[in-house]
Amino acid sequence: MQKFDFQEFVTALDAGQQAHLEWSRRILRCTVLRSFPDDDVMHNDAHHLCQFGQFLAQHLITFTSINAEQTQRLVTVHQQMHDTIRNLARPISQGLAGNIEDLEHFERCQAELIDHLAYFKTQAIYHYTQIDNLTGLPLRQRLIQEFRGQQQQCSGALALMFIDVDHFKSINDLYGHNMGDTVLQQLVLRIHDVLNIDQSMYRYGGEEFIIMLCAAQVKQAEALAELIRHTVYHTPIVHQDDATIQISVTIGVALARHQEPLVSVIERADKAMYYGKQHGRNRVINADHITLENKS
Numbered sequence: 309m310q311k312f313d314f315q316e317f318v319t320a321l322d323a324g325q326q327a328h329l330e331w332s333r334r335i336l337r338c339t340v341l342r343s344f345p346d347d348d349v350m351h352n353d354a355h356h357l358c359q360f361g362q363f364l365a366q367h368l369i370t371f372t373s374i375n376a377e378q379t380q381r382l383v384t385v386h387q388q389m390h391d392t393i394r395n396l397a398r399p400i401s402q403g404l405a406g407n408i409e410d411l412e413h414f415e416r417c418q419a420e421l422i423d424h425l426a427y428f429k430t431q432a433i434y435h436y437t438q439i440d441n442l443t444g445l446p447l448r449q450r451l452i453q454e455f456r457g458q459q460q461q462c463s464g465a466l467a468l469m470f471i472d473v474d475h476f477k478s479i480n481d482l483y484g485h486n487m488g489d490t491v492l493q494q495l496v497l498r499i500h501d502v503l504n505i506d507q508s509m510y511r512y513g514g515e516e517f518i519i520m521l522c523a524a525q526v527k528q529a530e531a532l533a534e535l536i537r538h539t540v541y542h543t544p545i546v547h548q549d550d551a552t553i554q555i556s557v558t559i560g561v562a563l564a565r566h567q568e569p570l571v572s573v574i575e576r577a578d579k580a581m582y583y584g585k586q587h588g589r590n591r592v593i594n595a596d597h598i599t600l601e602n603k604s
């Protein structure tokens with residue numbers, strides 16, 4: 309599972325923008341004082357070598373995942389800024405005035421670059437508020453946004469699994485909160501390994517997770533839930549000195565009815581999960597049938 313630190317991204321974005329503004333200030337001084345800019349400005353690859361260019365290259369996938377078209381424009385505008393500055397600086401180095409068109413082009417590029425960066429920063433912060441820092445999973449808000457679209461796309465029925473870790477408080481009490489955090493991270497990795505690309509997982513609350521998937525029939529969703537339950541139970545989490553912690557999960561499964569609102573589907577899956585808790589935990593319960601699966 310890919311984890312990404314959006315806070316770091318936003319900080320680096322600010323630093324890159326600041327570096328570029330500082331760089332423009334240096335150019336302005338050269339223009340006024342008729343001095344020649346340093347080699348870093350005149351280098352043909354300056355757009356790759358400058359601080360912002362390096363940041364852009366490192367995070368190109370992130371920029372593209374936010375908005376591919378605008379990323380392409382950002383890359384182009386950034387290179388144009390550097391190209392224009394070289395054009396502007398050449399006559400100055402010969403004691404001549406710079407070209408006004410180059411200067412205006414540079415100013416337009418600079419303004420456009422800043423607009424793009426403001427857009428990407430807003431988007432990055434928006435994404436950041438929807439991703440759980442501990443597990444890297446999208447949060448409840450994202451589930452709310454994606455549910456309706458997913459329901460329309462689904463050719464079969466849309467199923468929700470409500471997953472709750474059993475006796476998680478005892479894990480915190482016995483091993484400490486940090487180990488509890490590690491257990492949640494490891495649990496998510498184990499579950500993620502059995503999911504395919506169309507099955508989305510969300511962190512719903514503390515030790516509660518929701519998986520949304522298209523299922524031809526409820527049996528298909530139940531089979532996946534059972535695989536998750538089995539995998540979690542039979543893959544203990546390694547603690548220090550090779551000691552292991554065995555954990556289990558109780559899962560409620562509900563198939564969304566026609567036009568059923570998300571809150572109602574969650575409520576039914578949650579109730580089924582709660583029923584599983586009351587009947588021994590470490591089991592999968594179908595909301596419609598409230599049947600117990602065998603413990604293994």
Ligand SMILES: Nc1nc2c(ncn2[C@@H]2O[C@H](COP(=O)(O)OP(=O)(O)OP(=O)(O)O)[C@@H](O)[C@H]2O)c(=O)[nH]1
Pocket residue numbers: 442472473474475476477478480484485486487488489492513514515585589
């Ligand atoms: N380490 C850690 N603990 C968390 C986190 N979020 C919630 N918790 C803890 O999870 C525990 C949940 O406990 P309970 O709701 O009592 O449930 P439980 O002990 O899992 O028992 P059952 O659900 O009945 O099997 C609480 O002690 C919370 O403090 C987290 O991000 N990290």
